[in-house]
Ligand code: NAD
């Protein structure tokens with residue numbers, strides 16, 4: 001799996017290679033070689049292979065700690081690589097269109113065994129925004145082939161068929177197979193990852209807890225099916241109320257470790273990151289360690305006590321306490337309702353984006369960054385057990401996450417966190433009949 005991450009990194013590096021001065025000079029040149037485009041592509045592939053291998057060797061020797069300039073210096077000092085680079089630059093401009101293709105081919109071997117991912121509610125709004133991104137490599141990495149298993153209700157099968165036609169029409173190189181099912185036992189069979197989206201969304205005026213009755217049963221059935229046909233799967237619950245649905249699914253999968261189940265609070269995290277970045281006048285990448293505690297509901301606690309902005313403590317940059325309390329927290333916690341009010345429909349593209357980020361980090365690692373996920377409570381932070389509570393975690397390649405420990409909690413935060421815990425306990429009590437002992 002380290003290799004997978006390495007390949008993802010490598011492809012990021014290949015991308016920087018592509019946007020580098022040598023690629024730019026390549027694009028700008030009209031060379032007079034007499035090669036056919038096909039021969040030129042082949043030659044470019046060979047040359048890029050040499051450069052990629054050299055880059056990988058350098059990564060192995062130096063880890064991530066080398067700059068693009070260092071790489072080019074090394075190329076300049078190695079006659080064989082220098083020649084490869086110079087030949088590369090001589091290739092005819094007519095084949096420039098193929099650059100992206102070559103790059104994606106060289107990002108890693110597409111011969112890696114495919115990851116099989118089941119998406120439920122595949123014919124719905126989030127499904128539509130999600131599937132194309134999975135198939136294009138955004139969820140599992142640009143070199144990782146995928147099998148898609150799409151699960152939806154019988155009535156949604158005709159629409160699902162249309163979505164599958166569109167997926168086929170994209171000719172995604174990474175999409176190795178795709179099947180549709182209306183039976184969870186078939187839809188989940190053998191999947192490595194499952195993204196449980198299929199559930200009713202709330203409409204105007206509803207709270208997420210109002211969805212409990214409508215949706216809880218789905219997750220009891222799906223937990224049982226996962227247990228029977230995909231006991232190794234890593235499961236992300238998106239359908240609301242997400243935390244309690246994850247609890248139901250996990251409780252109905254006795255042979256699976258509860259840690260295999262997570263509920264998504266990543267959308268809350270990215271909402272919070274945006275709000276903070278905007279307030280501080282910085283870019284979102286400069287905001288780090290924003291935490292979402294608790295339930296994916298209005299009781300959640302978006303917390304910047306541990307966050308940094310451009311490496312400084314966020315609380316020393318955003319000092320407007322009134323804004324934090326009266327605007328930031330409610331805006332993030334109630335953003336779902338605000339979007340339903342504005343769009344007349346629940347968030348879909350941003351939810352799909354969050355699902356991509358959640359699963360990508362779980363699969364490829366979060367590079368040391370804190371990310372929030374609702375996971376089984378284990379008694380830390382005074383949250384007891386028997387609920388799915390969002391906490392900061394760090395993910396490691398291959399589907400491993402570790403809770404961030406030793407986070408200090410001030411009294412005001414503790415109060416907010418407790419409010420969300422109580423709501424989750426209440427939700428759990430409301431679905432007690434679906435939680436086998
Ligand atoms: P949608 O109505 O557009 O699509 C839902 C799909 O699920 C439909 O195709 C429906 O047929 C299918 N479905 C229903 N029951 C199913 C079952 N038992 N098995 C398989 N498929 C089933 O809704 P949407 O906008 O895609 O939202 C889906 C869910 O995601 C909702 O519960 C919504 O509240 C939730 N959501 C969560 C987050 C989050 O951050 N966790 C964000 C946005 C939306």
Ligand code: LMR
Pocket residue numbers: 201202208240267335336337339346347
């Ligand atoms: C969201 O946060 O946008 C979703 O959970 C949809 C909702 O009902 O708020």
